[in-house]
Structure formats: C-alpha cells, structure tokens
Amino acid sequence: MYKPTLKINTRKLKENTQAAIKDLNKFGVSMMAVNKVFNGAPETAQAVVDAGINVIAESRVYNLAKMQHIDCLKCLLRSPVLSEIEDVIRYSDLSLNSEETVIRALAAEAQKQGCQHGVLLMIDLGDLREGVWFENYDDILQLIKLIQSLDNIYLYGIGSNFNCYGTVLPTVTNGDTLVSIKERLEVDLGQPIPLTSAGNCTSYHLMDKGTWPAGLDHLRMGGLQEFGIEYVDMKYLDDYHHSHKDVGLACSDMYILSAEIIEVNAKPTVPVGELGVDAFLNPKEFEDKGIRKRALLAFGLQDVPFDGCHPVDDKISLLGQTSDHTLIDIEDSEQQLQVGDCVEFELDYTALLMACQTTGIKYQFTQE
Ligand SMILES: *Cc1c(COP(=O)(O)O)cnc(C)c1O
Numbered sequence: 001m002y003k004p005t006l007k008i009n010t011r012k013l014k015e016n017t018q019a020a021i022k023d024l025n026k027f028g029v030s031m032m033a034v035n036k037v038f039n040g041a042p043e044t045a046q047a048v049v050d051a052g053i054n055v056i057a058e059s060r061v062y063n064l065a066k067m068q069h070i071d072c073l074k075c076l077l078r079s080p081v082l083s084e085i086e087d088v089i090r091y092s093d094l095s096l097n098s099e100e101t102v103i104r105a106l107a108a109e110a111q112k113q114g115c116q117h118g119v120l121l122m123i124d125l126g127d128l129r130e131g132v133w134f135e136n137y138d139d140i141l142q143l144i145k146l147i148q149s150l151d152n153i154y155l156y157g158i159g160s161n162f163n164c165y166g167t168v169l170p171t172v173t174n175g176d177t178l179v180s181i182k183e184r185l186e187v188d189l190g191q192p193i194p195l196t197s198a199g200n201c202t203s204y205h206l207m208d209k210g211t212w213p214a215g216l217d218h219l220r221m222g223g224l225q226e227f228g229i230e231y232v233d234m235k236y237l238d239d240y241h242h243s244h245k246d247v248g249l250a251c252s253d254m255y256i257l258s259a260e261i262i263e264v265n266a267k268p269t270v271p272v273g274e275l276g277v278d279a280f281l282n283p284k285e286f287e288d289k290g291i292r293k294r295a296l297l298a299f300g301l302q303d304v305p306f307d308g309c310h311p312v313d314d315k316i317s318l319l320g321q322t323s324d325h326t327l328i329d330i331e332d333s334e335q336q337l338q339v340g341d342c343v344e345f346e347l348d349y350t351a352l353l354m355a356c357q358t359t360g361i362k363y364q365f366t367q368e
Helices: 010-025 042-050 061-067 082-091 100-113 137-149 172-189 201-208 223-227 349-357
Strands: 005-009 030-034 055-058 073-076 094-097 117-124 153-159 218-221 251-268 291-297 309-311 317-321 326-329 342-348 362-366
Touching: 005 010, 010 030, 010 042, 010 201, 010 218, 010 223, 010 251, 010 362, 030 042, 042 055, 042 061, 055 061, 061 073, 061 082, 073 082, 082 100, 094 100, 100 117, 100 137, 100 153, 117 137, 137 153, 137 172, 153 172, 153 218, 172 201, 201 218, 201 223, 218 223, 223 251, 223 349, 251 309, 251 349, 309 317, 342 349
Parallel strands: 005 362, 030 055, 030 218, 055 073, 073 094, 094 117, 117 153
Antiparallel strands: 005 251, 251 291, 251 342, 291 326, 309 342, 317 326
C-alpha cells in the first residue's frame, strides 16, 4: 500500500561524521553521536559507528533497545524516567542525570543486573532545561560524592546543554564557567573529572570562530553531521555534505521526501465564498495571483509539517496543508507534472524528526 518515501543517505552521514570527528579533534574534543532525530534507526547509528564513533545517544530507551546489536556504548540522552530504570540499565551504558533519587535507583538496578552504569552529571548554565543550577556548587559536589560512593555506578563526566529551552547560546563566558566548576571540583575531589561535555552541535560555532574554551573536551553531536550546518550563524560548512539551497531554511539533500501527486488542476488562488477557519481552526489570508496550476500531494501535516519541506524543484512553491494533503503551486515548473508523478522535498531538522516518527512514511537508506 502507498506511503510517501523518505530517502536517507547514510554514505553522506558517515562522511559528515568523519569530518566532525576531525574538526573536533583539532581542539582535543571527542564526541558522542546523537541519533535521536532518526527515531532509533539502526541504519543511521551504524553509519556513524562506521565513521569511528563509539558512543551513540538516543533520547528514548525504546530506541536504544533497537540497536543492541551495534558495537558501541549506548547513552540515554534524556534523563531517565524513574518508572523505567530497569530498562535504562538493560539497554544503556550511560545516561544524563541530575536527580539524586534517580541516581540511587540506577545504582540499585545496576547492582541487580550485575553491571556498571556511567552517569553524565548535568549542570544548567542558564538554558533552564535539565541540570543542577550552576550557582549551587555544593549540590553539584554532593551529587558527585554520592555517585562515587555508590556501587555499580561511576561518573562518566559533567555536562551542560544550550539552545534548547531557553535559547541560551554557548559562549566563551558560559564555557569558562563550566571549566571553572570542573577545576574547582577537581581540587575538592582530589582527582580529575573524566570528561566535560560542553553541549550539543550549537557549541561548534566557538570552534569555527577559534574561541573554543580550553578545558572543555567533549560534545554530544547530532545536527552538525546530520545537516552540515553551523547553527548559531546559520551557515553551511564547506567540508560537509549539505543542501545547495540558500533559502533561509536549514534543509539537507541527505533527506529527500518523495510524495505522489493525486490531483492536478488550475484554480483561483483565493477561495470562493465566506471565509471562516481552516482544518486546524486558524483564520487565513490569501493573495490573489489569478488562476494558477496546482497539485495535491498524498501526505499531510500528520506525516510531515510542510514548513520544514523545501521543494527540490525551485519553481514549485508550497501553498499549504491539511491533515492528509499538501498543496503545491506548479504553474512555473518546467516539469510537465501529472497525476502519479512524484514531487521531492529536502527536509529540515523538524521535518526530518517528524518524518522519522510517523508510520505514514516508508524509509529507504541509500549510499548514492
Ligand atoms: C538533542 C541533544 C543533543 C544533541 O543535539 P544536536 O543539536 O542534534 O547536536 C545533545 N545533548 C542533549 C542533552 C540533547 O537532548
């Protein structure tokens, strides 16, 4: 039965990962590869492992369960849910943590299962998502002492995150703050902190600008290798595969959604009749461009939101979407598009995330 296709290029993903490893290496920084946008696809996890990665991170335990056959450490990126600790220990080797109760539960369960579990202790430097607040130094110190005192659990490192809830940028200032917390901990503990995980792919801009704070030696990277984009200044990076479209939309030709046309016709550009709200209860305005040729595609908002999709054919523009349909303007396209033809889109991060979640799309992994 018909489903639109999402083509994922694992060769380009592997090559981008090799480029990222090399770039970070120049600053003495290692990385774990975040696979969460692909909803636990083992194919993409394998591609980054083939590039030389030895830790894969996912935000859901059920996704780590899908990649047990892959030879690498598995890290749970979203702090563990207390009610799923048994599975956290079973399917992950490491997890990001900030709650004493959860850390104690992890230790008890690891003991039960007879294994060791690594804790990356999160410190919130201002973005206001997970982590112990950076000004509460004593709480950070006490949690580390607790981790060191418990059996079957060890400190993998300390970490922080940016640009997620609070839009806070990774800067030299907050990077230096993390380094000074690390150095103070090392003095108080009388031993080195194994690793300082400074953030996600948005931290890369400090390397690009040559201002990377010395002392930060780890990143958790997804978007960099997945899109070849430096996200703070929003620019495509030369040594990476990425889109060739400069449309102010961070999409990539590594992810191509292809959907079939189910209707082609010429209609007015302004609806006829008294206007109310659309399928999602939003009022809308329409610009009158006369009668134009358009097509209906067999995918909708329940599959992928259209504002993260960019037509590969630049002469096609997006008109809108309902749950099950996407409407495009094909008046200027040089292709003679007909019912049954497919139209291709490059996807941005959000569209890729949603496309990988839905059961309404079929995946194809290519090495083209
Ligand atoms: C998603 C996530 C990352 C990776 O983010 P990218 O922007 O894809 O690099 C890193 N750390 C945490 C805690 C995350 O949730």
